[in-house]
Amino acid sequence: MMTADGVWQQIFSFDNYSELLALVRNSLIAGAALGLIGGLVGVFVIMRDLPFAVHGISELSFAGASAALLLGVNIVAGSIVGSLIAAGTIGVLGSRARDRNSVIGIIMPFGLGLGVLFLALYKGRAANKFGLLTGQIVAVDTPQMTWLLGTSALVLIALAVIWRPLTFASADPEVAEARGVPIRALSFAFMVVLGLAVALSVQIVGALLVLALLVTPAAAAARITASPVLLPVLSVVFAVASIEGGILLALGSSIPISPYVTTISFTIYVVCRLAGAYRTRRWGARRTAPQPA
Numbered sequence: 001m002m003t004a005d006g007v008w009q010q011i012f013s014f015d016n017y018s019e020l021l022a023l024v025r026n027s028l029i030a031g032a033a034l035g036l037i038g039g040l041v042g043v044f045v046i047m048r049d050l051p052f053a054v055h056g057i058s059e060l061s062f063a064g065a066s067a068a069l070l071l072g073v074n075i076v077a078g079s080i081v082g083s084l085i086a087a088g089t090i091g092v093l094g095s096r097a098r099d100r101n102s103v104i105g106i107i108m109p110f111g112l113g114l115g116v117l118f119l120a121l122y123k124g125r126a127a128n129k130f131g132l133l134t135g136q137i138v139a140v141d142t143p144q145m146t147w148l149l150g151t152s153a154l155v156l157i158a159l160a161v162i163w164r165p166l167t168f169a170s171a172d173p174e175v176a177e178a179r180g181v182p183i184r185a186l187s188f189a190f191m192v193v194l195g196l197a198v199a200l201s202v203q204i205v206g207a208l209l210v211l212a213l214l215v216t217p218a219a220a221a222a223r224i225t226a227s228p229v230l231l232p233v234l235s236v237v238f239a240v241a242s243i244e245g246g247i248l249l250a251l252g253s254s255i256p257i258s259p260y261v262t263t264i265s266f267t268i269y270v271v272c273r274l275a276g277a278y279r280t281r282r283w284g285a286r287r288t289a290p291q292p293a
Contacts, residue, residue, distance in 0.1 A: 003224055024251055026145050031247050032199055033152040034213060035240030036250045041197040042218030042239065044190060047170040051215045053090055053191075057198045059111030060086035062207035064199075065161070066118035073164035076147035079199040087195030091188040096277065148203065151196055158193050161226065166190055167228065204243060205258050212262040213239055220269040223276035238268050 014139045045054060064082020086107055093103045169176040169186050177183045194214075201210045217238035221231050246261030253260075 021251065024247055025244070026142070027247055028244060030145060030148045031204060031243040032240055033149055034204055035243045036203055036236055037152050037155050037197050038213035038243075039217050039236030039239035040232055041155070041194060042214045042216075044166060044170055044234050045194065045214055046222055047167075047217045048190070049091075049128075050194070051211060052101060052104050053087075053194065054198060054211055054214045056090065056108045056111075057083050057086040057195055058202060059108045059208040060206045061113070061195075061202045061210075063109075063114035063118065063198045064112040065202060066115040066122070068120045069124070070118045074143065074147065075142050076151075076199070076203060079202050080147075080151065080196060082111070083195035083199035083202075084192065087191040087198075090190075091191035097170075144203065148200055151200055155193055155196050155200075158189070162186060162189055162193075205246075205261050209258040209262050212265040213243060215261075216265040216269050217242060220265075220272040222267070223272040224279070238265070242268065 018183055045051060061079045061083040064085070065075050066081035067082075068078025071078075090100060090103050091108060165176070165181050166186050166189075169181050169183050173183055186256075197214060201213045205213055218231075220233040220238050221234035225231050225234060242261050242265040245264045246257050249260040250257040
């Protein structure tokens with residue numbers, strides 16, 4: 001029977017950890033960029049109720065990356081193409097919530113089926129197949145880094161341009177439309193930005209658990225603040241902490257990165273939810289307390 005120490009030693013091994021850090025330098029840089037992008041984009045994912053869309057886009061992003069792996073071309077580029085196709089389809093066909101969810105429900109199994117087909121045809125290393133689903137930390141080479149940082153910069157520029165009108169349209173779409181805000185154009189533009197963010201996240205945490213970067217940090221931040229300034233800041237901090245912590249833990253472990261990222265992200269959410277509930281109870285108690293005459 002294996003003891004607790006035996007299980008720990010089987011999972012973790014921090015021998016020569018300092019030397020191993022050099023292997024993930026690119027991943028740490030990419031993780032910081034993805035945490036920034038995921039935290040900012042996640043704010044609007046929560047405001048616009050799009051977590052299901054994130055999962056749907058990730059499936060077609062997985063299919064694009066799998067096709068690129070099979071064809072021997074840049075995996076990041078393939079992932080981006082798949083994400084943009086999914087995001088564009090959802091943006092064009094799913095203007096209403098009911099229509100959008102139906103479109104996503106159709107896209108998800110189609111993308112997953114294509115991805116599995118392409119991986120079945122791929123005869124290379126099994127680790128490459130597994131990494132597309134669960135993430136990998138040592139496979140971010142210089143060409144991939146260029147794609148990741150370049151696309152991250154593009155997403156940041158796009159968010160800077162549409163941030164204010166998108167915030168208005170997300171918080172109160174009826175009033176925003178009445179005041180002349182281009183709701184449809186903003187919605188489509190954000191879906192494209194979301195597609196790019198999903199494609200970037202898939203490279204590190206894998207297609208199955210991309211929600212841990214694009215949904216959970218923002219949802220955690222929303223539990224403890226409604227400030228339009230503090231909310232994105234905390235969302236970014238939580239996302240960066242999740243992915244960088246996951247990379248550093250996975251480096252000394254035999255387990256893929258995604259369980260660590262999701263565990264850290266979930267823990268942050270639970271703490272924020274408890275803190276938010278405690279603050280709400282205290283505020284309610286103060287309001288209902290009898291006032292001195």
